[in-house]
Amino acid sequence: MSNEWPLWEIFIRGQHGMSHRHVGSLHAPDAEMAIKNARDVYTRRNEGVSIWVVEAVHIAASSPDEKGPLYEPSNSKVYRHPSFFDIPDDVGAM
Amino acid sequence: MYAQMVKTAGTGVKTPDEMSDQERAFQARIDAGEKIEPRDWMPDDYRATLIRQIGQHAHSEIVGQLPEGNWITRAPTLERKAILLAKVQDEAGHGLYLYSACETLGVSRDELIEMLHAGKMKYSSIFNYPTLNWADIGAVGWLVDGAAIMNQVQLQKTSYGPYARAMVRICKEESFHQRQGYSIMMKMAFGNAAQKAMAQDALNRLWFPSLMMFGPPDKDSVHSTQSMAWRIKINTNDELRQRFVDQTMPQMKYLGLTCPDANVKWNEDKGGYDYSDPDWDEFFAVLRGNGPCNKDRMAARVKAWEDGEWVRDGLMAHAHKNKIKNAAQVAAE
Numbered sequence: 040m041s042n043e044w045p046l047w048e049i050f051i052r053g054q055h056g057m058s059h060r061h062v063g064s065l066h067a068p069d070a071e072m073a074i075k076n077a078r079d080v081y082t083r084r085n086e087g088v089s090i091w092v093v094e095a096v097h098i099a100a101s102s103p104d105e106k107g108p109l110y111e112p113s114n115s116k117v118y119r120h121p122s123f124f125d126i127p128d129d130v131g132a133m
Numbered sequence: 134m135y136a137q138m139v140k141t142a143g144t145g146v147k148t149p150d151e152m153s154d155q156e157r158a159f160q161a162r163i164d165a166g167e168k169i170e171p172r173d174w175m176p177d178d179y180r181a182t183l184i185r186q187i188g189q190h191a192h193s194e195i196v197g198q199l200p201e202g203n204w205i206t207r208a209p210t211l212e213r214k215a216i217l218l219a220k221v222q223d224e225a226g227h228g229l230y231l232y233s234a235c236e237t238l239g240v241s242r243d244e245l246i247e248m249l250h251a252g253k254m255k256y257s258s259i260f261n262y263p264t265l266n267w268a269d270i271g272a273v274g275w276l277v278d279g280a281a282i283m284n285q286v287q288l289q290k291t292s293y294g295p296y297a298r299a300m301v302r303i304c305k306e307e308s309f310h311q312r313q314g315y316s317i318m319m320k321m322a323f324g325n326a327a328q329k330a331m332a333q334d335a336l337n338r339l340w341f342p343s344l345m346m347f348g349p350p351d352k353d354s355v356h357s358t359q360s361m362a363w364r365i366k367i368n369t370n371d372e373l374r375q376r377f378v379d380q381t382m383p384q385m386k387y388l389g390l391t392c393p394d395a396n397v398k399w400n401e402d403k404g405g406y407d408y409s410d411p412d413w414d415e416f417f418a419v420l421r422g423n424g425p426c427n428k429d430r431m432a433a434r435v436k437a438w439e440d441g442e443w444v445r446d447g448l449m450a451h452a453h454k455n456k457i458k459n460a461a462q463v464a465a466e
Contacts, residue, residue, distance in 0.1 A: 042449050043243045046236065063299070064233045066242060068445075069452035080226050083219075084306070103173045 046095040047073040049080075051087035059091050067092075135193035135257045135281055137348040137420070139186040141356035143178030163364050168294035171237035179363055184238050185254070186365060187296055188245045191231035192256040196430050198224045200264040201273060209267060216313050217270065223310065227303050234295040250435050258416060261424030262342050268321050268328075272335035274314015276343040276381065282307050283377045284347070292364035315384065322388040329389075336385070337393040341411035347374040349413060379405045 044066040050059035062081045067073035073092040081087070101109055117123050126133050149157055156176055162169065169175055198221050205221065208214035232242045248254040259277055264270060285307060289300040321332040348354060348370040360366040368376075378397070385392060396409045418424065 042446055043241055044445065044449065046233075063230055063302075064236070065229060068448035069455065072448065072452075079222075080229050083223065083226065100172065103170065 044068050047077075047092045048095050048098060049073070049077045050091035050093070051077070051081055052089040052091075053087055054085070059089065062086075064095060070094075135197075135284065135346075136186045136189045137255075137257060137346065139182065139189060139356060139360070141178070141359045142181035142185075143176070143359060146359050146362050160362070163292045163362075167292075168297060169292050170294045178359075179365075180238050182360060182363070183293055183296065183365055184235060184240050184245075186360075187231055187235040187238075187293075187299075188240070188248070189255050189257075191228050191235060191245065192249045192254060193260065194224050194228035194231060196256040196260045196434060197277075198228075199430055199433055200260055200262070200426075201270060203264050204267060204270050207267070208270075213317070220274070220310050220313055223306050227299075227306070230299040230302055231296075234293075234299045237295045246438060250431070250438065252422075252431075255420065256430075257346060258419040258424065259342050259346050260430060261419050261426045262339065263426050265338075266331060266335070267317070268331040268335035269339065271314050271317030271321060271332065272339045274310055274312075275318050275384070276314075276336075276339050277346070278307060278310040278314060279381060280343050280346045280377050282311060283373050283380070287367040287373070290364070290367055296365070318388055318390075322390055332388065333390050336390050340393045341415075344374055344377070344408075344411045345413075345416045345419075347371075347377065349416070350410065353413075375405050378408050382406055 045068075046064050047067055047070075048064050049062050051062050052059045065073065065076050065080050067076050070092055074090050077090045077092060082090070113119070147156065149160075152160065155174055159169075159175060159179075169179075201217060201221050201224075205214060205217050208217050232245060235245060236242055245254065249256070259280075264273060282304065285300050285304050289297055289304060291297045291300065318332055321328040323329075351357065351369045351371045354370055357366060357369060361369075382392070382397065382399075394409045396407065398407050399405075400407045419427070422428075
């Protein structure tokens with residue numbers, strides 16, 4: 040079928056000020072219909088207050104094969120975590 | 134179970150020695166409880182088996198709308214009608230989550246639908262039984278959705294990420310389905326004698342087909358071992374069936390209905406009920422296409438698909454036209 044509706048990735052923001060989160064995908068002929076379909080498919084129980092739709096072909100993703108080199112720079116920088124530093128109890132809350 | 138007798142691709146479970154390095158690394162990830170994601174390397178047989186299983190599951194959700202849709206216009210009250218409509222709409226949603234999960238494996242939804250219509254893919258045997266009256270809608274929600282939950286809860290832990298995530302969403306919504314069915318059963322079982330007789334009759338007809346949903350007995354279940362090693366099946370058919378019977382019997386007792394299986398009996402030693410197997414010849418006949426409603430169900434699906442073609446095409450043409458118009462507007466500015 041050449042005339043298949045394109046695939047859209049759906050992002051929903053929930054009630055409590057969280058950022059939009061990927062919830063799944065669906066088919067729709069255009070953005071307007073993708074939002075309408077997302078309303079019916081992904082927010083039937085008040086799951087969201089805002090919907091983003093992005094045509095799946097426009098998403099660029101990191102490759103799982105590059106996982107090692109891609110994240111290595113952060114693996115070796117444990118001092119980025121606050122728990123790296125020992126602060127004496129006497130100092131109080133920090 | 135919405136996916137029955139899924140044929141596992143490949144030649145069976147390989148020993149670590151028989152595996153390639155990639156296969157060994159893949160199996161190690163599964164054994165460690167890691168999720169496999171769409172762009173990760175996976176064996177071709179894992180992919181093929183998942184397409185069959187998730188596809189069959191998706192088809193079951195969609196075909197499963199038909200027996201219930203049959204009663205939307207004939208629900209006894211406006212409230213029951215609205216509830217049933219919401220339930221059937223959920224089933225459509227569940228089908229869509231599952232088609233999306235399946236599409237991440239490199240097959241398109243239209244291809245899956247066309248394979249179903251060409252008889253190359255299956256859907257659950259249960260939807261080839263008719264819903265003859267309103268009590269059947271109660272029994273379907275109670276038993277069929279109950280059996281589906283039993284299967285789907287364990288699949289939340291399946292190894293394929295998109296499938297597991299779809300299952301989490303589905304399980305959240307599914308218990309509404311079972312409760313609405315049980316609520317219908319309560320209304321009828323505690324109603325007048327004629328209503329109670331209808332509830333009993335629905336149970337009589339749907340009990341064994343519900344047990345069939347879990348697939349053939351373990352001893353005849355040839356595909357399980359590899360699927361379990363891949364964690365795309367977590368429990369065996371008989372384990373889930375036993376769990377279903379154990380959970381359902383007290384609910385049946387509360388309704389004051391009698392199990393159509395005269396051999397159902399609590400077995401103290403095993404801490405579960407003994408029960409009779411359904412008629413497996415009937416099960417295989419239904420899977421082969423000879424159930425009471427197979428032809429109707431497929432005809433309804435194909436008709437919906439073909440009658441909807443001009444709408445799908447029309448919306449695509451409209452989207453295309455707008456795209457060109459918008460591009461021209463941008464160019465002119």
